[in-house]
Amino acid sequence: MQRLAVIDIGTNSIHMVLAEIGKNFSYTIVDRIKEMARLGDGTFASCRLSSEAMDRGLAVLKRFSLLAKNKGFDIILPVATSAVRESKNGGDFIKLVRKELGLRVRVITGEEEARLIYLGVRHSMDLSDSPAMIVDIGGGSVELMACTPKRLKFVRSLKLGAIRLKDQYLKTDPPDKKMVQRMEQAVSQSLKKSLFRKKALSLGSLVATSGMAGNLAEIIYLARTGRVLSQIDMAMIDLREIKEVEQLLRTKDTEGRMKIPGLDPRRVDTLYPGVLVLRVLMECLGAKQVRISDKAVREGVIYDFIQQHYEGLVAEQEIPNVRRRQILLLARRYQYPKVHSHHTAKLALSLFDQTQPIHGMGEVERECLEYASLLHDIGHHIQENQHHKHTYYLITHADLPGFSSDEIGILANVARYHRRGLPKVGHRGFKLLNSGQRKTVLGLSAILRIADGLDRTHFSVVKAVKVQLGKSLRLDVAFRYDPELELWTTERRKRLFEKIFHCSVELRPAAVTAKGAA
Numbered sequence: 001m002q003r004l005a006v007i008d009i010g011t012n013s014i015h016m017v018l019a020e021i022g023k024n025f026s027y028t029i030v031d032r033i034k035e036m037a038r039l040g041d042g043t044f045a046s047c048r049l050s051s052e053a054m055d056r057g058l059a060v061l062k063r064f065s066l067l068a069k070n071k072g073f074d075i076i077l078p079v080a081t082s083a084v085r086e087s088k089n090g091g092d093f094i095k096l097v098r099k100e101l102g103l104r105v106r107v108i109t110g111e112e113e114a115r116l117i118y119l120g121v122r123h124s125m126d127l128s129d130s131p132a133m134i135v136d137i138g139g140g141s142v143e144l145m146a147c148t149p150k151r152l153k154f155v156r157s158l159k160l161g162a163i164r165l166k167d168q169y170l171k172t173d174p175p176d177k178k179m180v181q182r183m184e185q186a187v188s189q190s191l192k193k194s195l196f197r198k199k200a201l202s203l204g205s206l207v208a209t210s211g212m213a214g215n216l217a218e219i220i221y222l223a224r225t226g227r228v229l230s231q232i233d234m235a236m237i238d239l240r241e242i243k244e245v246e247q248l249l250r251t252k253d254t255e256g257r258m259k260i261p262g263l264d265p266r267r268v269d270t271l272y273p274g275v276l277v278l279r280v281l282m283e284c285l286g287a288k289q290v291r292i293s294d295k296a297v298r299e300g301v302i303y304d305f306i307q308q309h310y311e312g313l314v315a316e317q318e319i320p321n322v323r324r325r326q327i328l329l330l331a332r333r334y335q336y337p338k339v340h341s342h343h344t345a346k347l348a349l350s351l352f353d354q355t356q357p358i359h360g361m362g363e364v365e366r367e368c369l370e371y372a373s374l375l376h377d378i379g380h381h382i383q384e385n386q387h388h389k390h391t392y393y394l395i396t397h398a399d400l401p402g403f404s405s406d407e408i409g410i411l412a413n414v415a416r417y418h419r420r421g422l423p424k425v426g427h428r429g430f431k432l433l434n435s436g437q438r439k440t441v442l443g444l445s446a447i448l449r450i451a452d453g454l455d456r457t458h459f460s461v462v463k464a465v466k467v468q469l470g471k472s473l474r475l476d477v478a479f480r481y482d483p484e485l486e487l488w489t490t491e492r493r494k495r496l497f498e499k500i501f502h503c504s505v506e507l508r509p510a511a512v513t514a515k516g517a518a
Helices: 051-070 090-101 110-122 162-169 177-198 211-225 239-251 254-258 271-285 297-308 310-318 322-333 338-354 363-375 387-396 405-416 435-453 484-493 495-501
Strands: 002-009 014-021 027-035 075-080 132-137 142-147 152-158 205-209 236-238 289-292 462-468 472-479 504-511
Touching: 002 051, 002 297, 014 051, 014 297, 027 051, 051 075, 051 090, 075 090, 075 297, 110 132, 110 142, 110 152, 110 205, 110 297, 132 271, 152 177, 162 177, 162 271, 177 271, 205 271, 211 236, 211 239, 211 271, 211 289, 236 239, 239 254, 239 271, 239 289, 297 310, 322 363, 338 363, 338 435, 338 462, 363 387, 363 405, 363 435, 387 405, 405 435, 435 484, 435 495, 472 484, 484 495, 484 504, 495 504
Parallel strands: 002 075, 132 205, 205 289, 472 504
Antiparallel strands: 002 014, 014 027, 132 142, 142 152, 236 289, 462 472
């Protein structure tokens, strides 16, 4: 089971979700944590993150990453949005997080943020076939997405976030009439400009995500029913109710807003501009209701991770052994000839086991031979000519968790010398090995050359090999069909084996009977 921690470094809040990805590639949220670090306070006026905001953000990230690791969530994916991406010193903050916590923060564009939000909503809500509009009103930006269950139709990222609007327009508490008019005019112009060319869209529904929308729903539901909203996700609120809350927020000062039932005290100064944006958007679209979703960037990152790592997740479930899994993932990445590669590995291991008294190698070398056999032809992905050298390059430059650099060096050289020239100290890759490693490469590549030669046509003509030990090593080759090309190739590939192990190799073909016996 893959365990994943996603951290969303927003303008207003920093969220973390801890998720477990199951065998059917669905996920379960184990825990959700949120802290309001207010990274965006003052950011949009100065175009810089304040030192206080960076300290708050770093402290929250430190707590979150420690919690995730203590719970066994080793994969941590932090993403940052508008406050960080628009700040002149956003790179300094990213560098500080990397230095202090070892976390690589991915700063995403507004369009990427919208795509991830869409993924989160699409997989958790039944969107109608007619286009739906999703709106996410954050602290720094507003993301608009027109979409169907299958795809995004258009995306807009607008600089209309709640903290940004507060800093730009709301200079007094409560704001005066001119401030409100100027803010509403700016919001209306921006939204109409973005939606003008899409006017022909027939929208089936409007969905609002973000903490702001969730808190608005909590206020409305409490006023409507007298009860606390038990589940924000899928709650439906009306334009009339939104206007009532907006009017309440606009006319009260901070102390008065704090007394509004259901209002999150941490949003006391930012909820009003966020609600205004939602109300103006609904009027532009002619929408009377909006459905709330508690899914956003965080859930989108999880689904994106599953999509991007699907093959690896499948392999992890199919192949628990991390080393074998990495080899097969590398082989699949470069479209290895599966049947030939596995058959060559089978023949190579059979030869290794039967000639063990001669070479004296053990399980470690046997494993290396198998993996080199599986990978020996991946160089074809680059070019057929000199593909053995391309194979060496791909293996040495691959990320192979579970393997040491020495093991990768041996593996790459064994695969590289499955054909053509014999290993020489003058060859760069071979030269990098010590004497013991070179001896291993010589022995294993000698076996791999024979095994690969025995499947020259890639049609598994040779079914098995029985080794007769003696002064002359005799290979009884059981085959179906015509093995002439396999035998011809193996005669030329056996020379390294004869040279390394000081024996002659004799090939003796033996046709397989109808019952499969030689």
